[in-house]
Amino acid sequence: xxxxxxxxxxxxxxxxxxxxxxxxxxxxxxxxxxxxxxxxxxxxxxxxxxxxxxxxxxxxxxxxxxxxxxxxxxxxxxxxxxxxxxxxxxxxxxxxxxxxxxxxxxxxxxxxxxxxxxxxxxxxxxxxxxxxxxxxxxxxxxxxxxxxxxxxxxxxxxxxxxxxxxxxxxxxxxxxxxxxxxxxxxxxxxxxxxxxxxxxxxxxxxxxxxxxxxxxxxxxxxxxxxxxxxxxxxxxxxxxxxxxxxxxxxxxxxxxxxxxxxxxxxxxxxxxxxxxxxxxxxxxxxxxxxxxxxxxxxxxxxxxxxxxxxxxxxxxxxxxxxxxxxxxxxxxxxxxxxxxxxxxxxxxxxxxxxxxxxxxxxxxxxxxxxxxxxxxxxxxxxxxxxxxxxxxxxxxxxxxxxxxxxxxxxxxxxxxxxxxxxxxxxxxxxxxxxxxxxxxxxxxxxxxxxxxxxxxxxxxxxxxxxxxxxxxxxxxxxxxxxxxxxxxxxxxxxxxxxxxxxxxxxxxxxxxxxxxxxxxxxxxxxxxxxxxxxxxxxxxxxxxxxxxxxxxxxxxxxxxxxxxxxxxxxxxxxxxxxxxxxxxxxxxxxxxxxxxxxxxxxxxxxxxxxxxxxxxxxxxxxxxxxxxxxxxxxxxxxxxxxxxxxxxxxxxxxxxxxxxxxxxxxxxxxxxxxxxxxxxxxxxxxxxxxxxxxxxxxxxxxxxxxxxxxxxxxxxxxxxxxxxxxxxxxxxxxxxxxxxxxxxxxxxxxxxxxxxxxxxxxxxxxxxxxxxxxxxxxxxxxxxxxxxxxxxxxxxxxxxxxxxxxxxxxxxxxxxxxxxxxxxxxxxxxxxxxxxxxxxxxxxxxxxxxxxxxxxxxxxx
Numbered sequence: 104x105x106x107x108x109x110x111x112x113x114x115x116x117x118x119x120x121x122x123x124x125x126x127x128x129x130x131x132x133x134x135x136x137x138x139x140x141x142x143x144x145x146x147x148x149x150x151x152x153x154x155x156x157x158x159x160x161x162x163x164x165x166x167x168x169x170x171x172x173x174x175x176x177x178x179x180x181x182x183x184x185x186x187x188x189x190x191x192x193x194x195x196x197x198x199x200x201x202x203x204x205x206x207x208x209x210x211x212x213x214x215x216x217x218x219x220x221x222x223x224x225x226x227x228x229x230x231x232x233x234x235x236x237x238x239x240x241x242x243x244x245x246x247x248x249x250x251x252x253x254x255x256x257x258x259x260x261x262x263x264x265x266x267x268x269x270x271x272x273x274x275x276x277x278x279x280x281x282x283x284x285x286x287x288x289x290x291x292x293x294x295x296x297x298x299x300x301x302x303x304x305x306x307x308x309x310x311x312x313x314x315x316x317x318x319x320x321x322x323x324x325x326x327x328x329x330x331x332x333x334x335x336x337x338x339x340x341x342x343x344x345x346x347x348x349x350x351x352x353x354x355x356x357x358x359x360x361x362x363x364x365x366x367x368x369x370x371x372x373x374x375x376x377x378x379x380x381x382x383x384x385x386x387x388x389x390x391x392x393x394x395x396x397x398x399x400x401x402x403x404x405x406x407x408x409x410x411x412x413x414x415x416x417x418x419x420x421x422x423x424x425x426x427x428x429x430x431x432x433x434x435x436x437x438x439x440x441x442x443x444x445x446x447x448x449x450x451x452x453x454x455x456x457x458x459x460x461x462x463x464x465x466x467x468x469x470x471x472x473x474x475x476x477x478x479x480x481x482x483x484x485x486x487x488x489x490x491x492x493x494x495x496x497x498x499x500x501x502x503x504x505x506x507x508x509x510x511x512x513x514x515x516x517x518x519x520x521x522x523x524x525x526x527x528x529x530x531x532x533x534x535x536x537x538x539x540x541x542x543x544x545x546x547x548x549x550x551x552x553x554x555x556x557x558x559x560x561x562x563x564x565x566x567x568x569x570x571x572x573x574x575x576x577x578x579x580x581x582x583x584x585x586x587x588x589x590x591x592x593x594x595x596x597x598x599x600x601x602x603x604x605x606x607x608x609x610x611x612x613x614x615x616x617x618x619x620x621x622x623x624x625x626x627x628x629x630x631x632x633x634x635x636x637x638x639x640x641x642x643x644x645x646x647x648x649x650x651x652x653x654x655x656x657x658x659x660x661x662x663x664x665x666x667x668x669x670x671x672x673x674x675x676x677x678x679x680x681x682x683x684x685x686x687x688x689x690x691x692x693x694x695x696x697x698x699x700x701x702x703x704x705x706x707x708x709x710x711x712x713x714x715x716x717x718x719x720x721x722x723x724x725x726x727x728x729x730x731x732x733x734x735x736x737x738x739x740x741x742x743x744x745x746x747x748x749x750x751x752x753x754x755x756x757x758x759x760x761x762x763x764x765x766x767x768x769x770x771x772x773x774x775x776x777x778x779x780x781x782x783x784x785x786x787x788x789x790x791x792x793x794x795x796x797x798x799x800x801x802x803x804x805x806x807x808x809x810x811x812x813x814x815x816x817x818x819x820x821x822x823x824x825x826x827x828x829x830x831x832x833x834x835x836x837x838x839x840x841x842x843x844x845x846x847x848x849x850x851x852x853x854x855x856x857x858x859x860x861x862x863x864x865x866x867x868x869x870x871x872x873x874x875x876x877x878x879x880x881x882x883x884x885x886x887x888x889x890x891x892x893x894x895x896x897x898x899x900x901x902x903x904x905x906x907x908x909x910x911x912x913x914x915x916x917x918x919x920x921x922x923x924x925x926x927x928x929x930x931x932x933x934x935x936x937x938x939x940x941x942x943x944x945x946x947x948x949x950x951x952x953x954x955x956x957x958x959x960x961x962x963x964x
Contacts, residue, residue: 135495136213136273138387141394142186149212152193152410152522154246160216161407163249163261164190169402170262171269176400178266178343178354179382181393184400193520194410201409204446205471206495208410209521213272214242216249217521217665224761225254227264228739229271232658232704233645234803235373236381237275242268243665243739257744257757259348264742267347270355271740274385276378277368279345279356280743284366285331288918296331297367299345299378300360305333306749313754335748335755344369344378348745355379363841364894364916368740371913372698372803375841410520413448420453445471448496450516453487454479468493473519477501477512478717478782480680498647500717500782502680508534508623510560511721515779523664524630528553528637531626532721532777537569537614543622544611548725549576549603550774552637552663557603557628561586561595561612564621568595570613576606602631636664642675642722642780651787652796654710654825656696657780659689659722660703667691667703667738671726675707675780678721682713689722692865694819695800695826702738708825710797712788720780728773797824799901802912807897809917815871816897818912822864823903830861830901834908837874837895841914844896848911851898861901874917894918 135145148164165188172185191207209215225248231239242265248254249261258264270276279299289295296305306313309329337349342356356362361377363370373381382388394400449472467474467490475496478484480503491498499512514529531547549557563569568588573581586595614620630637638661645656657675661668669691678684689707693700696708747756799821808815816835822828836851838844844851859870874895894916901909 135211138183138391139186141182141391142184142400144187146185146188146214147191147207147212148188148214148216149191149207149209149521150193150196151209151215151217152195152520153524154193154216154218156196157246157250159250160246161190161192164216165403165405167249167261167265168405170260171265172262172403173399174262174353175266175269182391183387185403186401188403188405190405190407192407192409193522194412196409198409201407204408204410206446206473207408208473208495208519210517210519211495212241214244215521216244216246218246224737225251226737226741226744226760227258227268228737228741229268230702230704230739231271231275231277232660232698232702232706233275234698235275235277235376236384239272239275239740240660242272253758257348257746257760258742259346259745263343263347267343267742268740270344270378270382273387274382276344276355276381277372278740278743279342279362279365279367279369279378281365281367287364287366289364292918295364297365298333299342299356299362299365299367299369300339301362301365302339302341302360303333303337303346303349304339305331308332308749308754330746332747332749332754333745335750342378346743346745348743355382374845374911375914411446413446413519416447416449418449418451420451447472448475448516448519449473450475450477450513451487451490452477452479453484464490464493475499475516477509479503479509497781499779500680500719502678502719508532508562508625510562510623510625511719511777511779514625514627514777515781523636523639524633527556527627527629528639529625529627529777530775531624533625534621534623536619537612537622538619539614539617542611542613543569543624544609545624546607546609547626548607548773548775549605549628550638551605552631552635552774553628554599554602554605554631555629557599558626559586559597559599559608559610560625560627562623562625563593563612565616565618566590566593567616568593569620569622570615571595572611572613573597574609576604576608603628638663638668638724638774638776640722640724640776640778642720642778644720644780644783647781647783649783649785651712651785651789652710654708654797655718655783655785657687657689657707657709657720657722659705659724659778659780661691661705661724661776662703662738665737667701668726669701669703671705671724673705674723675709676721676723677709678719679713680716680718685709685711690865692819693804694802694865695821698803699738700804704738708800708827710825712785715786715788717782717784719782722778722780724774724776724778726773795824795903795905795907798907799823799830799903799909800825801910802899802901805897805899805912805915807915807917812875813871813873814895814897814917815869816899816915817867817869818899820862820864820866820868821901821909826864828903829863830909831904832856832902833859833861833868833870833899834902835870835872835897835899837897839895841896841916844898844914848898848900 135147137144150160154160168185168188176182176184189207191204191209191212192201225245227242227244227248229239229242233239248258255261281297285297286294287297295301307329308314308331314329333346333349337351340351341354341360343352344355346352355378357377357379363375369378451474453476472494473496474490474494475498476484476487476491477499478487479501488498490496497515499515501509501512511532514532517526530549530553531545533543533545535543537543559573561568561571568583571583571586581597583595586597588595610624612622612624614622641660643658645658649655659673659675661671661673673689675687675689676684677687687707687709689705690697691701691703691705695706697704697706744760745757746760747754802818802821805816805818821830823830833856835854835856836844836848837854838851854872856870862868896914896916898914899912
């Protein structure tokens, strides 16, 4: 079904419930990668439709992953490699006898190749939205990175870069360099380059050449001070997460090589643990053993499939025989329309349980179709949802309420091609039970990045439509008679011709009946041009099924292209099957459920479970035009670009890296967005009230700065329950031993925090203390350690009113110089002796001068 066909269907309302407001993105469903017999199967690489066709791109992708497979195998000590890879090319490329897609789509890919307009940088990067040891979202490459061999000098070979990014994606480790803090002061107050391992050698280089580190201002720019260039020839073998481009680097940093002092994300997010420690704790390593022998694994096998037009089939559950209908009839219909069911999309809408649905599971799985399920009311649709899960589809839940907006479920389903400029974006979704002779009123912003194929859709209950008034930004009014009305489907729609005027569109629906009526308004639009990607919202949960008391973590990825949009107001609406919906504000502050600050992923824990069963999720996003959101970098963990090397004592600089930038003008418009997050289920919720079992969340952004004799700590306040409410107290402890504070926090030295009272969750906390007060209480040290400078480690945890404690925070370190030795006061005898010796010295000098003078005079005579 093509784009223009979709528009026709929208405006004519022939299939409005299916295609009214297709959203830009699907939830990430790249869980198809499986590790079997040490080999990864099911890795999907997808090329965006906006990438120009190039015959060298696919061979270069194959060459990159083949090199990466052998490099990864050795780096993991013969543990894992890549076995089977699929490459998905877009329908816009000329067919070359490629196989057609089955259930593969761009939104399910583990690796995406995309060239977004306005982005000049070629940094390979991985979007990580969860904590240490947790899988990321996707790896991103530009086509220029894959085709331009000149970039290899700065990034290293593509296969090595791929392994660097794979470790981000699969094992949740973080970068060991830091462009914002390229230098730091070590325990001896010496300037060191941020690196891992610290054995990697190099030279401090100022603008005119090599210079001692004492002359360096701690900066990353030549014009402000100096930089640190690494020797192109090294003996160090670690680490891949720092500088994979060095030929000697073939390992991840382990316990013996890891630099715990370096101010990088790996130390912050993983509590100073090495990358190898985190990797070996992953399920991949706990369920496999190293391969025997000395032979390398076989090279990866690749299959190339091509996207194409999709047949979309809507299946309504109107009987108890839905399983037979699905397997025998609907797949047959799709095959007649498309030649085969492979690559088609089926949307199953059910309002009741069907015990026979499992009978058609083999047929559906072998057909290559993708199933999306929509469960209505209190239906038991586990089997239907299993179909969606097994085929990589989405599952939705529409509560059995009169004002439930079923269109939200349909609007989440996209074509899956990744072409954001051709997909419909939902701007508004408003549902309300309106009292007699009252109005449903609101304003929706049509920003200048959208406006094509804009549609306003109104639905209602009872036969007659409400009185509709719609006012555009210029004051032009549209009334009920301007809408195309269908009394049979109880819908009224208005398609705005051309490009809708940017600005605020105000609507009001007047209930003229003598009884309450459920009224809904849905607004959708498409990109106004291909020059600027529109703002998009992608909503997902960490797990779609949890057991009480585990919380559900809600994420909303708000971005324009690959750039995060900051300072947006993001509100999640969670609606159970019975009871009132819950509103929950999401944050991008790098605290609580939100792992990385200002990455455009707004997060929050949800644990206010009213009942067992399904919950629907929808997120509203808005931003005022007066709020600045300019971000100069693409969010994610990036592969390091090396500015230059020291080769045989000579400085060899690489070409300056192109920075990924965008113009500030593009960010000055406000916008509205709505996106469905599907559904999740909760079990084990106790009836009635229950004891407090939710502790404060872990503090993950603790920072420490030493100013003169004081240490200043800062962090984001957790809540009474996870990241909500207000904790009761803090427990801060220090130690000179990292091992002690990591393994035995309770016995580290306690800092007096009696005057420190926690603020509301999300607030910034600041606390100062002097380590000198604890010098006598620190762990025993050798005489040499006392005389030399040493460092202390600091960590914190929060407690609530019921003494429930959070996990221990990230550990920070502070360089703490030892006090100078006090000089002893000279005694009286010492002063007398010193005076006598001084006098005798003076007398001796005088006598020597007289003797020499007398001798010279006699000799002249």
